[in-house]
Amino acid sequence: MNDNISVYIKNIDKSVTIKRGAKIYDLFQFLSDEDYIASKVNNEVTSLSFTIKINSTVEFLTIKNDFGMEVYRRSLAFLLSKVVSELLPERKLKIGHSLGPGYYFDLFGAALTANDLKLLKNAMNDEISAQKQIFRERISYEEAINYFKKNNREDKIKLLSGLNMSKLSIYRCDNFFELFDGPLASNTKVLKVFDLIQYGNGFILQFPKKSAPDKVAPFIEQKKIFEVYKETKDICKVLKVDNVGSLNEIIINNEIDNHIQIAENLQLKQIIKISDDIFTRREKVRLISIAGPSSSGKTTFSKKISLQLQSLGLKLITISIDNYFIDRDLTPLDDDGKPDYESLDALNLELLNENLSDLLQGKTVKLPIYNFFTGKSSISDREITLNQNEMIVIEGIHCLNDKLTSSINPKEKYKIYISALTQINLDDNNRIPTTDNRLLRRMVRDYKYRGHSAKKTFQMWPSVRNGEEKYIFPFQNNADGYLNTALDYELAVLKQFAEPLLMQIKPFDEEYSEAVRLQKFLSYIISAPTANVPSTSILREFIGGSFFEY
The missing domain is CATH 3.30.980.10 (Threonyl-trna Synthetase; Chain A, domain 2)
Structure with a gap:
């Protein structure tokens, strides 16, 4: 076997010849002085002490990189x-x-x-x-x-x-x-x-x-979000699960079915708490706005809280913000010159506020409808009128931003922020990022309902995350009610759906490093069956089998 191997260094667009078995940091001699912290070797993130044994492509990473x-x-x-x-x-x-x-x-x-x-x-x-x-x-x-x-x-x-x-x-x-x-x-x-x-x-x-x-x-300081995390810790104490090892024990001991029901009931108690708060404000509140990042379960949550409010005698009308998109050819562009569909300016704010104001004044309104195939908006034949004891429900990424509903008196709004804030860690030193939980949810849902590969979901994810940073997280402390939609058992259920999708991403794909990372942390988790996940669970929005229609 030849003692030499060829390494292409992506940072300097140059191939070099080195001894087989050299360390990544041995390549520093070909680079300018910079604080590199890690590398990608054949699209997999590695430490700088990694040993190179085959012809490879290497990219050096600094903390300016994700x-x-x-x-x-x-x-x-x-x-x-x-x-x-x-x-x-x-x-x-x-x-x-x-x-x-x-x-x-x-x-x-x-x-x-x-x-x-x-x-x-x-x-x-x-x-x-x-x-x-x-x-x-x-x-x-x-x-x-x-x-x-x-x-x-x-x-x-x-x-x-x-x-x-x-x-x-x-x-x-x-x-x-x-x-x-x-x-x-x-x-x-x-x-x-x-x-x-x-x-x-x-x-x-x-x-x-x-x-x-x-x-x-x-x-x-993010005081309200910190309070949600503290409540989540209290739930973990009740469930006696705060790390993957504890969850695995429950699955091994065949106690997962009962655990799922308890976890779901504890989440339902949180939804009821928010519903009761809205009910106490029913004399003033006319508009319920629900916001949260991608794959937080906004759609299912809006349906579940609607049922709870109906059980309290309140009637609700749901209006889809998606129907207020402006025509596609008028959509503002982002910094890369691409249509920014997540921008607030991609919505017809004037028409939305006109419709909401008219409804709150008791007028009958014809709502718009947006055709996602043609990219055109039109006025539908659907007419609605808001009665005195009814409320409007809207959900979307901008619903905590008062600019979305600027014509409505703030006292008439009840704003809810939801997100899947991961409840468990791998262990005391290794956390599971909330974004990973949501990414896996989206990957499974996009494949099942939209025909998207895991690769396509990965490719869209940076844009999704940028939109969240710009349009959601700055307003998360403005909410009146908060819900953590993550379920401590859900990664054990998502695993069986996500792993086959992640395996389709190959070493030559740019997305390989992320796929390997997710596969590795999922390898620590024992799969749990889906049969006992309730049909009303928020998790069903992603894995299928939901009681609700979407």
Whole structure:
């Protein structure tokens, strides 16, 4: 076998010849000096210590790149875990949800103090100044189990109980090692920009943004969303599931059917709570606006809350915002010169507000209808009148933005924000991003109902996410009611639908790295049957078999 291999370096558009078995960082000699944190080798994200054994295409990543930023965040979480284990070994660190450009952490064992955070931050900076190597190593399954038993890591032991492999990849720095779901930086020296901010009963590990990688992003409090996360934690305590290992135990013990019903009932209680709040405001509220990011379950939620309000004696009229699109050839363009269908200006706001105002004044209105095949809008023959005891329901990405319904008195509106805020982690150190939960929902739904491949869903996802950042998240704190539509068991159900779709994406596809990443974290989860998912579940909007018509 030839000792040399050819590597095409995408960043400099150049092929070079190197020794077989070289490390990715050996290619630095061909590059300009920059803080690279990871690489993509044949479209798969890897650490810089990855060994190259075959002819390959390599792209180096910085934190200005989505993949690079994920490695940066994960690496800082690893470093935080290391210093906690060394300085506060009697305490238990547990990663939580994201809050903007930061991760929330709890540090159990004693009340958190400012001195605790100062101690940890100084230790992290010392580790960074020391430029310590982070090694990726392979150890036996038995060795990993013994290590985690010795260190009382029940979360890791439970997670590994769902796996059946002889060897595991771990990351080590000095004598500390962790099982991390994804590649890390190969040296601490690139992890310079971060902060630890005390918040709630825990703290936030704050990162920079891609657009300004040299400074910590400002902390912007999201009080209402934080409250939703706290409620979610309370639900997890009732269900006794806060990580994948605990969920796997329930499935292995054949207790999942009962667990599904409890989880669904707890979510229904939250919907009833919102319905009751609307009912108490029924003398003033005439318009219910529902918003949330893609695949949060807006359509099913709007139907479920309508049923609840009807059971309280309220009557509802649903108006589809989709029918207020302007003609396709008039749609505003985005920064890339493509039609921006998610822009507020893609809607006929004048007609919408005219219709809503007329309805609230008791007038009869003919509603528009939008033809998605021709891209044209027209006025339908459907006439509606709003009676005194009736409310209007609308749902869409802009429904928390008062510009959408500027003609309506704010006191007459009740705004609801929903999102699938993932309830469980892989373990105490590895979180499951909310966006992954929604991406899997959308992938399954798009294939089942729209004939889209996983590749097409991946290709559309950046545009969807940009739209959310611009048009939804800035207004999420404006809502009157909030609902987390994620169900702690749903990934075990989605797995059987998503895995075959992800396997259709091949190494030569640009989307391969994301497909591999999702496949890897799904591999930790044991599949659950769909039979006992209620027909009224929000999950049915994505997997099929819903009681509701869409």
